[in-house]
Amino acid sequence: MLLYGFTASAQKTVNIEEPTIQSKETQTKTMKRKVAIGRFTNETEYGKGLFYDKENDPMGKQALDILSAKLAASEKFLLLERNDLAALLEEANRNGQSSQQAIGADYMIIGSITEFGRKTTSQTKVFSASKTQTVEAAVNLRLIDVTTGQIIFSDEGKGAAEITTKSSFVGTGGHAGYDATLSDKAISAAIDQLVENVINKLSDKPWRSYFLTIDSDAIIIVGGQSQGIEPGMEFNVLTRGKQVKNPQTGIMITLPGKEIAKIKVEMTGGETPETEYAIVSVTNGEINAENINNYIIEEPK
Template identity: 60%
Template sequence: MKRFCLFAACACLLVDMSYAQRKVEVVETPQNSQAATSEKVIKRKVAIGRFSNETQYAKGIFYDKENDPMGKQALDILSAKLAASGKFLLLERSDLSTLLEEAQKGENGLSTIGADYMIIGSITEFGRKNTGKSGVFTTTKTQTVEAAVAIRLVDVSTGLIIYSDEAKGSADLTTKTTMGVGGRADFDATLSDKAISEAIGQLVENIINKCTDKPWRTYFLSYDADAVLIAGGKSQGIAEGDVFSIKSKGKKVKNPQTGLMIELPGKKVGTVKVISTGGDTPETEYSFVEVSTTTTIDTAKLSEYYIEESK
């Protein structure tokens, strides 16, 4: 009987030790992925103007705001998630003050930012803590990282914030030892990535929806006997044979409550058909188009027209 009890105790200890030595993985909350669709998508140009660290974490005497590693880490995570959706061309624009100034400039409704939308983000909360629990034979230690991220999405053509939200994410790593034997875990820097990634992941779907709710829009670059050109090309998904609507800009009225000018919906005056595309970069791409024969355009007032996809 004594031998049996001793054998059972040893077996339990070995099972516990085996559990303690297993690799502990952080499981992130799965994010909603974009369903595959055959519908043609014209990619929006999105500029990420700033992603800053507004917390006090890792801010010592030699802290450099322009080279904050956590801010750059968040920017890279956001860029990767947006690029993975296949709906955006990402343009990095680091000088925020210049961006906000340029958002109010430009001709034909186009700012010199060269983007349809601009994202401004910040890490608003960040913390790391270690907790533990000790028993007679076992000891458990847990590292936990929590982060909060705030995002603002600006419509460059109007300068208005069309989406603003904050989300929180967390990640933890647990190790367990039995009678001094088992897994050990030192400082794990990857938990920071996972916590920030989880927070950003909760916001990405809303960013995608807000950017794609509004029909894609572009403008005439040139209109003469030699050729008619519009902005945008191959990298955005524009291809030979695509047909878009030509609309005259709607009347602008002032909202007495906010003092802001609101542009009313435009009137369709014709269509254009893409003949070919050109340009070397997303910022310089263009398309040659053919205007429908029933369309009448006042070439002296090209800024009064825009080209829009049909929804």
Template identity: 55%
Template sequence: MNVLKTLSLVALAGLSGLGYAAAQEPQRVIAHPGVNNARPADARSLKWKVAVGRFSNETQYGKGIFYERDNDPMAKQALDILMTKLNASGKFILLERSDSEKLEAELKAGQGQRIGADYLILGSITEFGRKTTGRDGLFTSEKSQTVEAGVSIRIVDVATGQVIYSEEGKGQAQTTSKSTLGLGGKAGYDATLSDKAISGAIDQLVENIINKCTDKPWRTYLINADADGIIIAGGAAQGIRPGDTFTLYKRGKQVKNPQTGVSFYLAGKPVAQLRVESVDGDTPDTQYAIVSVVSGSFDKGALDNYYVQQ
């Protein structure tokens, strides 16, 4: 009888211990069906305008006697993959600018604002190769196709003309088929491996591209200030809404670093507060916002000396 009583007490103690241990485990919170754990609908951020120049194919792959540089299918493929991934982030308005050489010339000539974007992305395929390997055994055979790709990216800050980010990513894609005693799958030429390898290379760069393009305050510019009103560039597509307020800055003095030879502007000085009254325009390139001056003042005859910042 004493033995049974002792075993019962041990069992109860064990159950109590289990209950205590369970109480100490982290609890998982499950949302109620009517509750949305996602970001609130009105939570938003202003979008940067990013111009993506046409990619170039710097490899010899696919370059025959009738090759046309401006219609390189692999370069277009890389551009489409990059734009798709950047667009999925929801942080940018993407502008395709195919003539990258002309854009770079404008930047070097100090005409960056003509590009109509905050950043310019230039890219090239620097490495591309396809190989097929196989192995035959007594009863089995195996065949593998492998594609390796390297993609290089440069990001240029349009306001300064400086390259703020440059890196190369590499990707690989592979498919394998096996057969035993002549039975099994047989893999022919797999064209999708090119997509996967290039996509893998770009995947290594996308997060850094997003971080580099969003690590400074959102900025836009005055485009008009007269009897017709004060107008800034950007509208609904960039997330600007009536009632938003922004700070107007006067550009700092332009100086040149004697060590690097690079010219740049010193930090700007806030001179006025602006409030958005209405937005208009049909496309991201033509949208604008009409604003009013809440406080402060500025020289309406020298709009190029100012910029608007979040």
């Protein structure tokens, strides 16, 4: 609203608390879990005009960037973006690969913006006027165990941000437009409500790796320095747990595997998180080289 004879001066009233992240000195060393962010969609009608492109939705990309930044700040995860999730799964199905092989991570996050709206309220007095812009957003996050396909965490968070512009009568006029940064702040506030629970849930889950190859030359597993693997580390080798169906719910349950061996890291290699590997030796037990896909490698508890 244009107010003749007024000068606008912005006064922000946003109060958003960032999640507390421990410093490197106070953090205990943990193995970084591989986490893929599959997609972040905009399920609202906001911003969906005639030329709207679902695959390049700016609000969905905005939310994905905010979530990635907050998870990366914890320094506990190796994050992989998988915006082309549908194409990856389709290709894996054609090649006879598992979804885990296609995604390249043990856990995957899928998010959506379920609510988004903005409003403006004005108040006019004899010698002053004010206008408050408010943006509200709701975000849903689902955490999936890629190995089993089960949703292990799902929740929705809501956030709001606002800015107030005040005007005083001086005879020159003024106008304050929409503050686009309010969208970032509202979505960030909604994600803040969920990210700590996501971090805790992921941290409670065991770090995993898998065998790449076992032959007379070397025994090689997936993962390297970016996940925290260093020479001298020891890991447990377990058989994959049997899957059984719960007769009451119909949900498949993965039973605990059996520990059959221990391995020790001799050296690491690879140039990127996707190509990193570690050469290991067996220190206890035996591993069947003909059945390496039946094993899971976990850090000792």
